[in-house]
Amino acid sequence: MDVAELTAKLIAYPSVTPNGDVLTQFITPLLNEWEFRCTRIERGGVENLWAEVGDPTKPVLVFNGHCDVVPPGDLSQWTTPPFEPTRVGDLLYGRGASDMKGPLAALILAVRAIQLSGDELPFSLALAITADEEGPAKDGTGAILDWSEREGKQILGALVGEPTSVSHCGDTVKVGRRGSITARITVHGKQGHVAYPHLGINAVHESIAALSQISELKWDDGDDLFPATSLQIANLNAGTGATNVIPGTLSCDINVRHTPATSPEVIKAQIESCLRSVKVPFDVEWIDGANAFRTDESSLSRCLLEVVEKVTGVAPKSDGGGGTSDARFFAARGIPVAEFGPLNATIHQIDECVSIADLMTCQKVYEEFVRAMARSLT
């Protein structure tokens, strides 16, 4: 089975997050047949899989990926149905083609190729596959790593196969990610009739100066790896819809994407300092989305960068931009982690597609990465 065939088989399962049918009904039986040691890790109704090959007494190198996809959106806008994989020349169309059933297929086949080669490695190899990356990501890769800790697995590093490439396959490797933190603010005024302002307290008027100040906050300029820390007011609601009612409450959600140079504590302190100018009661609920991290100095990242350059002939850019990913769960445990995969130009879009040639390149990179890691350890 080649990477195009395997990707097409995966796309045919409509595994909109957190549906894990493709894991239980297809991937696990296939990997069992290939004599991978499969363990189903279910938590909070989410399916996850650990599938290992090689000497179980050795530390383990992990390939991480997700089999869930974002919803297809308006089906009438798709040129071909999103869960009917369709090949046009070098391109394979379908939801998840690039994010990330294609690279997941490449990861699986790279491990299979290593297994069939019979090569002695100084580590075992494991696929850690989750059905909860595109959703809340609470019971996915984190659950797999909790399980691996209980099992006493010593994970020496991880490669996540997210689509990291921008213009051509191999141009970008992720060696860090920004963190994400959200504030949910509620300001409590008093509803009233607009003709009787002295009887009400306008929650918008009371908040507007503080929100304006918050929207201007700056923390850092970023660096070679990360774009600057940035803040966005994502939701702002007040008022009843009527034009003769003073709004009694205002709710506002603020999200900050931050570099490792700016801590969540500093962000919280500055936003709360701005809010102190609000003279009426308010609540702030903080939701920690993800920790920022960078792994550009790790030997694992350097190894991946070298391999990508060797296979593709292009020196990749080290990058930490974009959204969050499951790499953060490894980083939070001090496990070296880097990410590499095909183009992300069409991910989460109508008519998502992936280049088969790029998937073959990814499979080659994943395989060579294992060999390069083995050489670096012996």
Ligand SMILES: [Zn+2]
């Ligand atoms: Zn993804």
